[in-house]
């Protein structure tokens with residue numbers, strides 16, 4: 001039984017991918033089956049996790065278009081019947097977790113079709129994984145398009161800026177309409193001073209489920225191109241994320 005399907009959203013550059021990576025680092029040591037989805041076409045998470053991509057959901061989408069275009073009924077039926085299996089084939093095993101990459105659109109125009117495929121792919125995956133963690137594209141798009149409607153927890157990341165908080169409020173409103181999330185929490189990231197948290201608390205009606213300090217080690221790892229999975233266990237950001245997971249009852 002799937003316990004958690006969690007989407008990580010927020011304004012661009014607030015730390016969605018860093019948070020997804022830190023959660024992955026903590027959860028991969030546990031027994032639950034963890035799937036981490038890079039749903040951002042920019043594939044930042046794929047880079048941070050050091051994943052070598054073989055096939056993405058976008059490749060599968062192109063295969064579906066090709067088969068559809070050939071118009072052979074039997075071939076189309078076979079593809080539909082084997083779709084769940086084909087999605088499973090896209091999964092990449094890493095120590096302690098599995099990943100799925102949405103990929104970059106290779107046809108021009110709107111990116112909705114790959115998003116639709118991701119929405120459909122999430123359903124069978126909830127049968128297989130205990131926890132699904134989705135690193136979303138910045139902004140509202142994937143919420144509005146119901147790509148992540150099956151989530152039960154939405155984590156919105158904001159940096160200490162008004163624009164971050166405003167985007168968070170807009171995401172919350174959309175998520176209440178377009179997802180099944182029973183809990184929506186705000187995480188304040190890159191905090192340099194506790195007084196900032198109080199100022200931000202007064203500016204939002206979102207539940208603040210945790211704060212993550214600005215961590216010079218994250219900046220240093222970023223500069224060196226090192227994966228945040230290698231952050232030392234006692235790093236301040238990792239400890240903060242661990243507290244957040246306990247607060248949300250994801251870990252005990």
Ligand SMILES: Nc1ncnc2c1ncn2[C@@H]1O[C@H](COP(=O)(O)OP(=O)(O)OP(=O)(O)O)[C@@H](O)[C@H]1O
Nearest residue numbers: 012013014015016017018138190213214215218222
């Ligand atoms: N707590 C932190 N302390 C220091 N630097 C951080 C922290 N969190 C994130 N960063 C840095 O902020 C930058 C943006 O982080 P990240 O890529 O995780 O954001 P994002 O929301 O995924 O961005 P995008 O919208 O482009 O996908 C990166 O350079 C990252 O190293």
Ligand SMILES: [Mg+2]
Nearest residue numbers: 016017040044
């Ligand atoms: Mg990102």
